[in-house]
Amino acid sequence: MQTRIYKVDPEKPSDDVIEECIEILKRGGLVVFPTETVYGLGAYTFNPKAVLKIFEVKRRPPTNPLIVHISELEQLNEIVAEIPDVVFELAEKFWPGPLTLVLKKNPKVPDVVTAKLDTVAVRMPAHPVALKLARIPIVAPSANIAGKPSPTTAEHVIKDLYGKVDAIIDAGETPYGVESTIIDLTKKPPVLIRPGALPVEKIGEILGSIKIQTKTPFYQHYTPNTSLLVIETEDYSNFEEYARKFESVVRDLAKDKNVAIIVSKELAEKISVNAKVILLGSRKDMYELCRNLFKSLRRLDELNVDLGVIEGFEEKGLGLTLMDRIRNASNFKILKV
Ligand code: AMP
Numbered sequence: 246m247q248t249r250i251y252k253v254d255p256e257k258p259s260d261d262v263i264e265e266c267i268e269i270l271k272r273g274g275l276v277v278f279p280t281e282t283v284y285g286l287g288a289y290t291f292n293p294k295a296v297l298k299i300f301e302v303k304r305r306p307p308t309n310p311l312i313v314h315i316s317e318l319e320q321l322n323e324i325v326a327e328i329p330d331v332v333f334e335l336a337e338k339f340w341p342g343p344l345t346l347v348l349k350k351n352p353k354v355p356d357v358v359t360a361k362l363d364t365v366a367v368r369m370p371a372h373p374v375a376l377k378l379a380r381i382p383i384v385a386p387s388a389n390i391a392g393k394p395s396p397t398t399a400e401h402v403i404k405d406l407y408g409k410v411d412a413i414i415d416a417g418e419t420p421y422g423v424e425s426t427i428i429d430l431t432k433k434p435p436v437l438i439r440p441g442a443l444p445v446e447k448i449g450e451i452l453g454s455i456k457i458q459t460k461t462p463f464y465q466h467y468t469p470n471t472s473l474l475v476i477e478t479e480d481y482s483n484f485e486e487y488a489r490k491f492e493s494v495v496r497d498l499a500k501d502k503n504v505a506i507i508v509s510k511e512l513a514e515k516i517s518v519n520a521k522v523i524l525l526g527s528r529k530d531m532y533e534l535c536r537n538l539f540k541s542l543r544r545l546d547e548l549n550v551d552l553g554v555i556e557g558f559e560e561k562g563l564g565l566t567l568m569d570r571i572r573n574a575s576n577f578k579i580l581k582v
C-alpha cells in the first residue's frame with residue numbers, strides 16, 4: 246500500500262491536509278496522527294471494517310478494546326448510552342486533554358471497537374491535529390506494532406507501519422510522550438485502569454476516592470527487545486545512597502555483559518560505570534522523564550547491548566505513570582536495593 250506522509254505545523258495544521266485525511270477515514274482508510282500523548286492509528290468509529298484493519302495492522306488482540314476520540318461534547322450522545330453529571334465536571338476541567346473515560350456504551354458503536362464489552366472508552370484530545378480530525382469520531386490506539394513502545398515521533402511510526410496505512414500526519418514529537426489516564430466511571434468508586442499523562446491526584450480532586458487497579462484484563466506490555474532491569478528502592482529521598490547502590494549493581498553486571506543505563510541526568514552525574522548512557526531528563530521535571538521514556542526504550546534496542554538497566558522513581562503524580570510504563574517495559578524484572 247502507498248502511504249502518504251503529510252508534514253504539518255502542530256499548532257496550525259493545514260486545513261487541506263485535515264480535510265483530505267477526514268475523507269480517507271470516511272472511505273474506510275487508516276490515518277496515523279499526532280495527539281498530545283503519543284501518535285494514534287485512526288479509523289472511523291462507525292466503519293467496523295476499517296476498525297478491524299487496525300487490529301490486523303497493529304497485530305493487536307481483538308480482545309483489547311479501543312478508545313474513541315471526539316472533538317465536541319455533543320458527540321458523546323452517539324458514543325455512550327448515558328452521561329453521568331460528573332462527566333461534564335471532568336470535561337470542563339480536563340477536556341480537551343489526556344483523560345479517557347469508560348462509560349456505558351451506545352448500542353450504535355460497533356462491537357469490534359469495544360471488544361464486545363457493554364462499555365466504551367472515550368476522550369477529547371488536545372492536540373490541534375487530533376482535535377480537528379475528531380470532528381468525526383475516530384478510534385485510535387497507539388500507532389505501533391502491539392508490544393512495542395508507543396511512538397512519540399513520525400519516524401517511530403514509519404518504522405512500524407509504513408506501507409500498511411493510508412496516511413501519516415507528521416507534526417514532530419508528541420508533547421506528553423505517554424498515553425492518557427483512563428478512569429472507569431461505570432464502577433463505584435471509579436477505577437483507575439491506567440495511569441497516564443494526567444496525574445490521578447488531579448482527577449481525585451473532582452471524583453473523591455478512586456480505586457487504583459494495578460492489573461487490568463487488557464494490560465498492555467511495552468517491552469523492548471533488549472532485556473531490561475529496573476532498580477527500585479523504598480525511599481528515593483536519600484538519593485546519594487540510591488546512586489551508590491545503583492552504581493554497584495551496574496558495575497557488577499558490566500563485568501561480563503555489555504550494559505546500557507537509562508537514567509536521569511542527576512544519577513548520571515553521580516555514578517561512574519562502564520556502560521552506555523541514555524539520558525531520560527531531569528528528576529525535577531517529571532514531564533520530561535515521561536516524554537523521553539518510549540524514545541529511550543527504542544534507543545536501547547538500537548545500541549545492541551546485552552542488558553539495559555533503568556532508574557526507579559517515586560510513584561507520586563506522574564511518577565506513578567512513569568513507573569507503570571517502566572515496570573511493564575522490564576517485564577517486571579525488578580531489583581529492590
Ligand atoms: P490504547 O492501547 O492506548 O489505545 O488504550 C486502550 C486501552 O483502553 C485498553 O487497553 C484498555 O485498557 C482501555 N479500554 C478501552 N476500552 C475500554 C473499556 N470499554 N473498558 C475498560 N477499559 C477500556
Ligand code: MG
Nearest residue numbers: 386387395465
Ligand atoms: Mg497502545
